[in-house]
Amino acid sequence: MGSYWNAVxxxxxxxxxxxxxxxxxxYPRVAEYLENEVGFEKWxxxxxxxxxxxxxxxxxxxxQEKMSKWWNDRRIVAMAIxxxxxxxxxxxxxxxxxxxxxRHTLQLNPVxxxxxxxxxxxxxxxxxxxxxCKEFDIDKLPCVHAIAAAHHAQGSVYSLVSPYYTKEYYVLxxxxxxxxxxxxxxxDVPNEVTTRVVLPRxxxxxxxxxxxxxxxxxxxxxxxxxxxxxxxDAYGHYKKKCNS
Numbered sequence: 001m002g003s004y005w006n007a008v009x010x011x012x013x014x015x016x017x018x019x020x021x022x023x024x025x026x027y028p029r030v031a032e033y034l035e036n037e038v039g040f041e042k043w044x045x046x047x048x049x050x051x052x053x054x055x056x057x058x059x060x061x062x063x064q065e066k067m068s069k070w071w072n073d074r075r076i077v078a079m080a081i082x083x084x085x086x087x088x089x090x091x092x093x094x095x096x097x098x099x100x101x102x103r104h105t106l107q108l109n110p111v112x113x114x115x116x117x118x119x120x121x122x123x124x125x126x127x128x129x130x131x132x133c134k135e136f137d138i139d140k141l142p143c144v145h146a147i148a149a150a151h152h153a154q155g156s157v158y159s160l161v162s163p164y165y166t167k168e169y170y171v172l173x174x175x176x177x178x179x180x181x182x183x184x185x186x187x188d189v190p191n192e193v194t195t196r197v198v199l200p201r202x203x204x205x206x207x208x209x210x211x212x213x214x215x216x217x218x219x220x221x222x223x224x225x226x227x228x229x230x231x232x233d234a235y236g237h238y239k240k241k242c243n244s
Contacts, residue, residue: 004030005205013046045200061180068178075174081167084158089165093141097157100144105152113149124149129160141165 003026007019024031034040040047083090103117111127122133122145130136135143140162142150150157163169181187230239 002205005203008043008045008203010044010046016040016044016046048200064178064180068180071174071176071178075171078167078170078174081170084167085161085165086167086170089141089161093161096142096144096147100147100151103144103148105148107152113145113152115145115148118144121145126150126153126155126160136160 003019003022007016007023010016010019020031020035023034034043081087085093099118103115106114106116108114108123111125113124113126115122115124120133122131122143124131124136124146126146126149129140129146131143131145133143133145135141136146142157142160146160147157150160158166227238228235229237229242231242232244234242234244
């Protein structure tokens with residue numbers, strides 16, 4: 001079907017007509033189906049109508065309106081927060097205060113504390129905001145050891161929290177406003193954009209034959225080894241079932 005792909009990718013209608021003639025001579029039913037039931041504009045490059053006949057602009061307006069509503073709703077929720085952290089992080093952070101009570105804390109130097117008690121001990125560095133339990137390092141939210149160390153140092157526990165979890169950053173995330181772009185007739189589009197021709201992507205012709213279903217194994221990946229016959233050294237069967 002080389003003529004079909006040539007017709008698909010043809011830029012001029014004259015070339016397209018020549019390829020369609022070849023198709024109609026060899027496959028008349030296919031040519032009739034492509035022309036009458038499918039329509040040239042749905043698969044031919046030179047007959048493609050572009051954006052003018054499709055409601056892409058209306059679709060973008062709906063998406064923009066929905067995004068504006070979501071943005072404003074989340075901004076209202078963020079501004080109504082009274083806790084220092086976002087709701088999800090605050091609910092995760094609060095139970096750790098009770099878990100940190102009763103832990104023995106030993107100060108090793110001005111910024112390092114050894115916290116004992118519970119199932120796991122921890123060495124906390126409140127300056128670098130790390131702990132040997134690794135929860136503080138990865139989550140950027142103080143673990144029970146860091147909370148105990150902050151209480152021992154008489155410092156603010158919330159100062160150890162990543163700023164990305166705070167209410168201020170939550171509000172800033174939705175601080176901008178998504179405005180409506182207005183009517184298309186009011187758009188100020190540069191000339192280099194209006195004169196630019198955007199073509200459909202080029203479709204590569206698939207190779208003949210059955211598509212390959214297997215793939216080359218990756219590094220460290222092993223395939224199941226086929227059985228090898230001890231009589232003829234061929235793969236795929238046993239010696240008992242060998243026909244040679």
